[in-house]
Amino acid sequence: MNIIFVSAAEQYVAHPPQEAASTAVLDCRTTPDAALELYLAGPWTLKSRRPDPAVVVRRLEDQPETRRVVFSSEQVTAWDSGLLTFLNVVKSACAERHISVDSTGLPEGARKLLDLAAAVPEKSGARRQQTADPFLDAVGKWAQGAGASFGNALAFIGGAALAFGRLFVGKAQFRGSDLALVLQETGGQALPIVSLISFLVGVILAFVGALQLQLFGAQIFVANLVAIGMAREMGAMMAAIIMAGRTGAAFAAQIGTMQVNEEVDALQTFGIEPMDFLVLPRMIALIVMMPLLCLYAIFIGILGGAFVGIVMLNLSPIQYYHQTLAFLGVSDFAVGVFKAGVFGVIIALAGCMSGMDCGRNAAAVGQAATSAVVTSIVLIVVFDGLFAVLTSVLGI
C-alpha cells in the first residue's frame, strides 16, 4: 500500500488534540429481561481511545442465552466513524448469532447512518478472494502473457508496415503539420543534448586511448581511435540512447494519454486509422532524423577527441585533421548511419506500441513510458551486437 504511516508520537505533535486523554467508556450490563445493554459514554471518535468490540463479542459468547442487545448512549459526548465501526462489528456479531439489535438507544444520526450502511446489502460474489497462484500456474500465466505480447508486437509491426504501404500509394491520412512538429521535436530540439553527450564521449574515447597509446609514443593514433569509434559505434549508439530516453518516452506518454482520454477511439470512429495518424509521422520523423543526428554526433565527437589531442597531447590541429581524414572511410560512416536508421525504427516502434497498448489510468501511462525506454534500449544494444558480428563477417 502506498500509505505513509505517521508514528503516534509525530501525530500528537502535528495535531495537539484537545481530548488526548479522553477515553470512550463501554459498560456491558444484563437487564432483567435477559437483554444485553451496552452503556456508552464519553467521546466515541476516531481520535479518542475506544474499547475493542471484541469485549462485547466475548460477552455474547459467555451468555448464550442473550436474545437482544440494547444501547444506552445519553452520556456520549461526541461521535463519528469511531462509534460507527464499533457498532458495525457488534451488529454483524449479533447477526451471526441471530440476536436482535435494538438501536433505539443510539444517537439519531448514528442510527440513520447504520441503516444507510445496511440499506444496500453486499452483492454476493462482489468481494475479492485474494489467492496466490501456485508456482506452476504463475509460470504458465507468465508464458501465456509473454506469448500474447509477442503476438501483439508482431501485429503492431505488421500494422506499421501496412501504414507505410498506404503512405507510398498516397492514401495515408495524417497531417503535414503534425509531421513537421515531430520533425522539429526529434531534430532541432534534440541538438543541444546530443552535442553535449557526443562531445563528452569523444573526449572520453580520446582519454582512454591516449593512456595506452602514449606508452608507445603513438598519440597520433588517438585520432584514428576517436574517428572510427564515433563513426562506427558511438555516434549511432549515443544518438539512439538519447532519443530513446527523450523521444521514445514522449511518444509513449503522448499516445498513452490520448488512450486514457479516449482520443484514439475518437479517431477510429471517424474512420481515421490511428496507425496512420499517430504512428506514421513519428516513425517517419525518427527514420529521417536519426541518421542526421548520428552524423552530427560523429562530427561533434571527433571535435571532442581533437580537443583532447590538441590541448592535452600537443598534437597540431592540421596533423589531427589529416590523420582523421586518412583513416576514415565512407563505409565507416555508412555503417553508423545505417545503424542509426534502424535504431530510429526501433525507438519509434517501441514508443508508439507502448502508447497504443496503454491502459486507461494514470499509472498505465507511466508504465507505457518506462516500457518504451527499456524496450528500445535493450533492442538497440542487441541489434548493435548483431551488426558488429555482421560487419565483421562481411568484412565491411
Place this chain on the structure above:
Amino acid sequence: MAASEAPIRVENLTMAFGSFVLQRDLTFTINRGDIFIIMGGSGCGKSTLLRHLIGLKEPAKGVISYFGRSLWDSPPEVRQEILRQTGVLYQKGALWSSMTLAENIALPLAEYTDLKPADTREVAALKLALVGLAGFEDYYPSEISGGMQKRAGLARAMALDPEILFFDEPSAGLDPISSRLLDDLILQLRDSLGATIVVVTHELASIFTIANNSVFLDADTRTMIAQGDPKVLLKDCPNITVRNFLTRGEAAHAEM
C-alpha cells in the same frame, strides 16, 4: 471554533485570472445543515468558485471564512486544518487510479489519524457500505462503473468525517435513476451527519429536490444576481435570467 459561527461566509469575493475578472462582489453565507447550490450557466465561474472555497485558488479580493476563521489570511498550517473539515467529491470522482477503493479511503485516514491498519480498513469498509458499495474494497477504480466511481469518490470525501461536503456536478454523467439515488444519499447524509453540503450543479431536477439555499452567478454581469431557496426564486425572483434558468427557458418564452 465558535459553534455559533456559520460554516462558510463569503464576503466581497472577486475571482480573476490575471486581469480578467470572472466574478465580483460575491457575498453569501452558508448555514449549518444547508444544502447550498452554486448555480449559473456554463462558463459563469461555478467551478472556479468551488476551487476558491476548497483552497485551490486564491481570491483576487475578498474574504472566505470557515466557522469565523479566514481561509486565505491564515497561515498554511491553519488553512490545512480548516480544509480538513471539508470533503470534496470531484466531477469525475478523481479516485487515485493506482490504489484500490479501500486504499483510496485509507490514505487520508493514515495521514491524519493514528488508527491501526485493521481499524483503518474497518472505517473504509463502513464508508463504502454507506454509499452502497459494501464488498468492493479491493477493486481498482478502473474496474467499476462511472456511477460507482462517483459513489466511491463520495466515500473518500467522507473519510475524515468532514463537517462540510462539496460536490462538483454530482449528477454529470449519471443516468436519471443513479442521479436520483445520489440526491437521496445527499439528503440522508445531511440528515444523519448534520453536515453542511455545497453543490455545484445546473441539474434542475436535482436542484429542486435537495436545495434549501443557493446563489446564482451570472456570466453577463459577472456577479451574483440572486440568492435563496431555488423553489422561492422560481416563483418570486424578479430577474428574468434566473427564472429562465430555473424553467429551462420557459419564462422567456411565456413573456413573448
